[in-house]
Amino acid sequence: MEIPYTVETRPDTGLANGKLGIWLFLASEVMLFGALFSTYIILRNGAVEWPHGELNVWLGMANTFILIGSSVTMVMAWASLKLHDWAKHRLYLILTFVLAGVFLVNKYFEYASHFAKGEGPAHSTFLAIYFTLTGLHGLHIIGGMIVMAYFIGPGAKLWKKSPDQFANRIEYTGLYWHFVDLVWIFLFPVLYLL
């Protein structure tokens, strides 16, 4: 049996099911990260001192550029599909995947330098919330990369069978990816600058 409303819109919502589904998922993600941001505020308000300059601002800034760049390539991967340019879609999606990988490599070096100095999550309240927030964000990056790898690899077959459904799937992946970028846009000043 075919899953209904994967391409055509439902008469009651005016949306394809996947679109509403991904937005409801993102709503739950807002609450997940919101709870952790709330925790950050409580910890910071309760702290006698809050460290400054513990993190490498330039590495954080580079990672911000990388994620913003990946958001542009992700939306272009979707736009290329809408313009029926398969080659460009592949190029942009692979670029997004590579940029996500570069982000994680940077994060690895950042984590490694902390651990080398014995600065694990148990070292201070600041590092505890830093590792929790960036670790959860990093898991989201990995999740996004798995989905992208699927659409670069075996999932790409759907384009020939049902181009509109494939374009919708890339759109939903993009919505998730932009959300991951959006979270980082707030994490960067909160953790690295303030």
Place this chain on the structure above:
Amino acid sequence: MSSDHHDVKKSVRSYFMVGAALFVFTVITVAVNQVHLAIPAAITVALIIATLKGSMVASVFMHLSNEKRWIYGALVLTVLGFLILMTVPSFTNMDNIGTPIHHEPAPHAASH
């Protein structure tokens, strides 16, 4: 979202423009941080810029500027929940409202 071929072609330019604007805002955020403003001012400026950047991502990349009302409805509830979450930390200070602030001497100072 309008998926019309012509509309998408027109949007491509705005995607690159917004991407460039996000780069510029990131540089501004870091530059302001190098000035070493007072903490409350630094927090305000950084969060205003982050909110601006976030709205650009949401409205242009996520196409929220032109969505269906079911999605807006879900997001209104989300924003409400998020605001409640952000308000919760202020309750932690409420036990101290009206209590005069007095500084306890440090333990080693008291022993002398």
